[in-house]
Amino acid sequence: MVTVQESYSYCEEVIKIHSKTFYKAFSFLPEEKRRAVWAVYSFCRTVDDIVDEGERPLEELAIFKVQFQQFLKGEIPASEPMWIALQHVFQQFEMDEQAFLDMIKGQEMDLYKTHYVTIEELEYYSYHVASTVGLMLLPILAPEHKDVLREGAISLGIGMQFTNVLRDVREDLDRGRVYLPLSVMAEHGYTEDDLKKEVVDNRFIAAWESIALRAEVFYAKFNETLEHYPIDARMPVQLAAIYYREILNKIRKQKYKVFSSRAFVSSEEKGDLLKKIAVK
Template identity: 25%
Template sequence: MNAELEKAHDHVRRIVEKSGTSFGLGMKILPEDGRRAMYGVYAFCREIDDIADEPGTEQAKRDGLDKWRKEVERLYQGQPEDLTMVALLPAVEAYDLPKQEFIELIDGMVMDVDLDFGRAERLDHSGLHLYCRRVAGAVGMLSIRIFGEPDATQFALAMGDALQLTNILRDIGEDADEGRIYLPIDMIRAEGITATDPKEIVRDPRLTAVCDRIAEEADARFRDAEEQSRRHDRRKLKPALVMGSIYRGYLDKLLARGFADPTATVKMSKAAKATRALRAMMG
């Protein structure tokens, strides 16, 4: 391995370790080449997500995301410049990773910017599922190739929906504080909620019904993912099943808590995550 590639692999590994992501548990069980590939995918997601989430002007965010579009093009021309993309080059070649899925991820971040700066209506129900497809489904579609089960597309999309919907339900309060709400605006309005400020929306008791329905959708997508996994080699899908188990635990906690106060914090200890991960690996 040349010095530049070694430096790139160290770069993406540090991004994963610094993030403390729960996804690290699933990635650690992969063989070295697969783990390095997933670290590259995660680092790419982290870097574009930071552009959308961190303070900055609308133009700066759009320019930053456009820079990553150009980086994707350079990656697929075999001439990456950014360290994250240098780390991804062997994975693109070894696992035939589709360029369009990286573009989908960037488009998902553009949706975040559009929401932040009023360049689009808040997400309706179909928009929410497009968002899930872009920011989570795309990761799944890349991951199944790295896992060695590229035909498991329906599993990848179901799991992506389940994870993202759970994440949205878990982070309602945090997102509202940042001026965002990902719950479908058409469902919110159907409950008679007319507020436009996310902080006001999340305090309205009528929002409980919307949260309940999204939780039902997340539960259904977890069940879809489980069913789809049994049509493929589950041993290869174990990293995703580990993550699914952890996030299923979050959804169970949310359902047990209920959505009378959707901003209430739900946490899971490292020990609880490790236990769920172990059960998924042995299942």
């Protein structure tokens, strides 16, 4: 039988491997909150991997959806550490079940939708795959201020997902997906054919920047709510936002070469950003 502590350790390894940004930011949380975040991330990662890496994603996701419904009834596979850790989280905190269901719905969209026409469509998708993560975490990070922080969490998720879209253009194309809204590209005279040819010119930069500036508006909306987080969660959440937003600046410094490299914020750069927060 896998113990609760072993299950949390498993979840920590998952986030440590797959998201150094989130791992670094949320490592500053108190232990109870920190390991709960690991469990939620492991859940999200499991769904994401089914959709992106699964051999039969439709079937595997259908099975996962059944498992989650069973989980909500208190039935879990005894040997699966993610479910064991998540069950403990649900026992410790008043979790938002709908956010988990919406996350699954968002991941499922990737199985049938490969293009986005408008920025509003991209926002809808971003809510489901990213804002939901914030809504899952609010009962852990700020249980007494969930309602006040809800819109800010949604905005942060959309800003982060827009950042993912702007960073992962090449990776998404390899999967047959175009998240850059076709109407935004058309507005600047850039086409899907240009995208597939990996053209980086003034048209691409203008389209990219129009989405990036919108992402920065969402980051700003989140920042307006930051003071409502309890002290122990405020810096970790702020760091996650700052680290992610910095990816946009990295891409700009790299002259928008999203087709040939994947921008990331180094450990040294994260340390510098942390110092800037510390002196404020």
